[in-house]
Amino acid sequence: MTTTEKTDVLIVGSGFGGAITAYHLAAGGARVTVLERGPWLESRDFEHDFLLGSSYTRAFDFTVGDGMSVLGGNCVGGGSMVYFAALPRAPRFVFERQGSIGRRMWPSSITRDSLDPWYDRVAEAMGVRTQDWSDVSYAGGLWGAACDHSGRTANPVPVAIDKDACVNCNWMMAGCRFDAKKSLVFNYLPAATAHGATIRPLHEVQRLERLDDGGYRVHYNVVDGEDYRVTAGSGAIDAKIVVLAAGAGATPVILQRSEADLGTMPHAVGRYFSGNGERLNTAVVDEDRVRDVLGLARDDERAYEAFQIGKGPCVANWDRLDPSLPEYSRYSLEQLYFPPALGTILAQVPGAPSPSWFGADKKEMLRRWKSWLIVFTMSEDDNEGVFGPPPPTGNAVRLSQQMLGRGPLSYRPTANTQHGWASADAEVKEILEKDGIARVAPWTNDLVGAYTVHPLASCRIGDDPHTSALDDRHELRGHPGIFVTDGSSVPGALTVNPAMTIAALAERSVPGIVEAARARGLDVTYGAPAPDGATSGSGNVLTTAGRRSS
Amino acid sequence: MPTGAPDEGSIETRTLEAFADTVLPGAKRAPDDTSIAGRSHDAGAVEAGALELLRTPATGLTSGLPEFAELLNDHAAGYAAEHGLSAADGEPPFVALAFEDRTALLRNLTSPGHPEKEFWVMLALFCNMAYDSAAHTSTPEAIAAGHPGLRAMGFAAPDADGLLRFEEYSYGRPLARLHPDTTPSGSPA
Numbered sequence: 001m002t003t004t005e006k007t008d009v010l011i012v013g014s015g016f017g018g019a020i021t022a023y024h025l026a027a028g029g030a031r032v033t034v035l036e037r038g039p040w041l042e043s044r045d046f047e048h049d050f051l052l053g054s055s056y057t058r059a060f061d062f063t064v065g066d067g068m069s070v071l072g073g074n075c076v077g078g079g080s081m082v083y084f085a086a087l088p089r090a091p092r093f094v095f096e097r098q099g100s101i102g103r104r105m106w107p108s109s110i111t112r113d114s115l116d117p118w119y120d121r122v123a124e125a126m127g128v129r130t131q132d133w134s135d136v137s138y139a140g141g142l143w144g145a146a147c148d149h150s151g152r153t154a155n156p157v158p159v160a161i162d163k164d165a166c167v168n169c170n171w172m173m174a175g176c177r178f179d180a181k182k183s184l185v186f187n188y189l190p191a192a193t194a195h196g197a198t199i200r201p202l203h204e205v206q207r208l209e210r211l212d213d214g215g216y217r218v219h220y221n222v223v224d225g226e227d228y229r230v231t232a233g234s235g236a237i238d239a240k241i242v243v244l245a246a247g248a249g250a251t252p253v254i255l256q257r258s259e260a261d262l263g264t265m266p267h268a269v270g271r272y273f274s275g276n277g278e279r280l281n282t283a284v285v286d287e288d289r290v291r292d293v294l295g296l297a298r299d300d301e302r303a304y305e306a307f308q309i310g311k312g313p314c315v316a317n318w319d320r321l322d323p324s325l326p327e328y329s330r331y332s333l334e335q336l337y338f339p340p341a342l343g344t345i346l347a348q349v350p351g352a353p354s355p356s357w358f359g360a361d362k363k364e365m366l367r368r369w370k371s372w373l374i375v376f377t378m379s380e381d382d383n384e385g386v387f388g389p390p391p392p393t394g395n396a397v398r399l400s401q402q403m404l405g406r407g408p409l410s411y412r413p414t415a416n417t418q419h420g421w422a423s424a425d426a427e428v429k430e431i432l433e434k435d436g437i438a439r440v441a442p443w444t445n446d447l448v449g450a451y452t453v454h455p456l457a458s459c460r461i462g463d464d465p466h467t468s469a470l471d472d473r474h475e476l477r478g479h480p481g482i483f484v485t486d487g488s489s490v491p492g493a494l495t496v497n498p499a500m501t502i503a504a505l506a507e508r509s510v511p512g513i514v515e516a517a518r519a520r521g522l523d524v525t526y527g528a529p530a531p532d533g534a535t536s537g538s539g540n541v542l543t544t545a546g547r548r549s550s
Numbered sequence: 551m552p553t554g555a556p557d558e559g560s561i562e563t564r565t566l567e568a569f570a571d572t573v574l575p576g577a578k579r580a581p582d583d584t585s586i587a588g589r590s591h592d593a594g595a596v597e598a599g600a601l602e603l604l605r606t607p608a609t610g611l612t613s614g615l616p617e618f619a620e621l622l623n624d625h626a627a628g629y630a631a632e633h634g635l636s637a638a639d640g641e642p643p644f645v646a647l648a649f650e651d652r653t654a655l656l657r658n659l660t661s662p663g664h665p666e667k668e669f670w671v672m673l674a675l676f677c678n679m680a681y682d683s684a685a686h687t688s689t690p691e692a693i694a695a696g697h698p699g700l701r702a703m704g705f706a707a708p709d710a711d712g713l714l715r716f717e718e719y720s721y722g723r724p725l726a727r728l729h730p731d732t733t734p735s736g737s738p739a
Binding site for chain 1: 575590594705708713718726732
């Protein structure tokens with residue numbers, strides 16, 4: 001007879017949705033086990049190396065779907081290890097969006113005002129700060145100056161980066177070697193383990209099974225640390241409460257694969273996926289015009305030639321985040337760095353006949369790489385993504401040893417989404433081609449479809465049972481004791497980087513999970529301070545949490 | 551100057567080289583180099599290591615390469631027949647195509663709706679990566695050895711510990727008005 005391991009709370013994934021809930025539940029007295037499908041990488045593991053098999057490919061997943069590809073984190077710390085630490089709050093109008101369902105898609109209980117105390121809490125825990133212009137990279141400065149030149153505004157983006165430790169190496173997307181980027185391994189995760197939570201890397205959850213006592217058995221495979229296509233074992237853990245936080249590209253797949261055991265899933269599981277309306281444009285800058293038109297210079301020799309230098313997105317244009325504009329016409333335009341390979345292949349040659357992602361002209365464009373500037377659009381898409389039947393294991397059929405897989409997501413952009421993309425493309429062109437500063441072309445969608453680094457909404461919260469998989473407490477409809485707290489719970493595109501909102505929603509979800517745990521006989525309390533002991537933001541939170549549970 | 555010599559013995563190698571050269575073209579390694587079309591004056595994907603990368607097991611492509619080459623030559627033979635092109639003696643059909651025809655065929659194979667699109671896209675992506683990131687070799691070593699793609703792009707050399715640092719990084723002065731509705735947290739209102 002085999003014995004199955006037991007825990008109080010089983011958390012799937014160690015990104016924002018998993019780390020935040022793990023900390024609070026462990027601090028509140030629950031036995032918490034976190035299963036993370038990726039490896040556990042530490043600062044010294046993060047190399048500045050494109051070699052296949054180095055940390056860069058170990059920490060990332062690139063899942064190609066039909067019409068949409070998703071780039072996500074795949075290591076302890078999840079998305080926070082591969083994000084750019086840009087942590088703006090979502091603008092007020094976002095919470096009033098109707099999207100594809102024709103009525104408010106967010107739960108009535110959530111507005112910007114009601115979420116602000118939770119945003120405060122995350123800001124405190126992650127060390128979010130405003131940047132000034134002396135913090136921003138040459139690329140961010142160039143984008144700001146170009147916006148200004150065309151009569152627009154531009155903002156340094158709030159970030160969780162230790163400016164004294166940052167060396168502007170621009171490798172932060174592949175993990176920060178210098179401990180400058182404040183990922184979850186510096187706050188929530190160590191605080192969770194200090195309270196007894198266990199984190200198991202290379203454990204990929206496959207499915208959930210309901211137990212007679214109302215709890216759940218969680219089945220996992222152990223993944224080989226070098227070749228993720230290889231299974232090195234399997235097992236199961238029983239838990240009273242399950243928190244799914246595997247990311248918007250994986251959480252719905254786990255639930256779909258569990259349907260045979262758990263029973264029918266809510267209609268919205270694996271539907272309404274949003275790519276956060278994302279789109280990229282690459283500009284090739286005219287160095288002389290940067291000096292002559294914008295008045296910028298690094299020194300006597302160079303005006304710009306600084307694409308490689310910096311720390312991800314530094315400056316964004318928010319002029320189109322105007323609540324009076326109609327839905328699908330609002331977006332932010334953010335300067336961004338993508339490293340070679342990911343950031344060069346999909347770039348097209350400005351002015352060349354499409355497709356121009358390969359060939360002689362593209363090679364010439366690569367020769368001017370130091371003069372590139374990438375502008376990232378986050379617009380309002382139409383939640384078009386749908387997940388097809390799940391693959392045999394994981395969330396994708398892995399093609400390469402690491403990083404590259406083929407997933408079941410399909411995405412057919414509607415006219416609304418395409419309108420947003422086209423408007424943003426046109427505006428980027430207008431700003432950067434004014435007076436010959438640069439030539440611009442959007443990334444091609446022909447190769448791997450549209451492309452998102454911020455997958456959302458495949459298992460979303462809402463008030464309407466038909467169009468939301470979760471109630472406003474993040475509990476899976478019809479499956480009590482299963483909660484979803486990652487980006488898949490966010491109802492729709494946010495028009496800004498979503499990590500701050502995912503984290504705030506995860507913080508907000510904890511009191512409800514604690515209540516559910518207590519109802520299942522677990523002795524858990526709510527009310528822990530921020531991971532470093534700070535309490536300046538928690539007063540508002542405790543008031544809010546108290547209101548919700550009364 | 552171009553380095554290396556064309557592999558005259560293997561249809562597979564010559565076919566894949568011609569494919570990589572279509573993705574990012576280079577200079578001929580020798581006058582009789584037929585794999586490389588010679589559409590550029592310096593190193594392209596082949597010299598950057600496309601074949602080495604394609605033959606790295608981590609890509610997941612390695613075992614399928616003979617099939618890719620055969621299929622590509624089938625497509626090329628079909629393309630040649632369709633366009634009334636005569637086959638060159640002893641050349642694999644894809645190698646026998648002119649650069650413009652190789653380009654047209656690659657465009658066709660990677661276009662949305664082509665049933666084999668995903669395979670050809672993957673092959674092209676790795677050919678591209680050999681040039682723009684040298685993914686078959688350690689980046690500090692590739693830079694030290696003068697990897698042609700990273701050198702052409704101007705990728706900065708790391709410090710002695712293999713890590714990049716940029717001491718100067720900012721114009722260091724205000725360059726735009728802030729959005730008037732920015733909150734004290736630095737976020738949009």
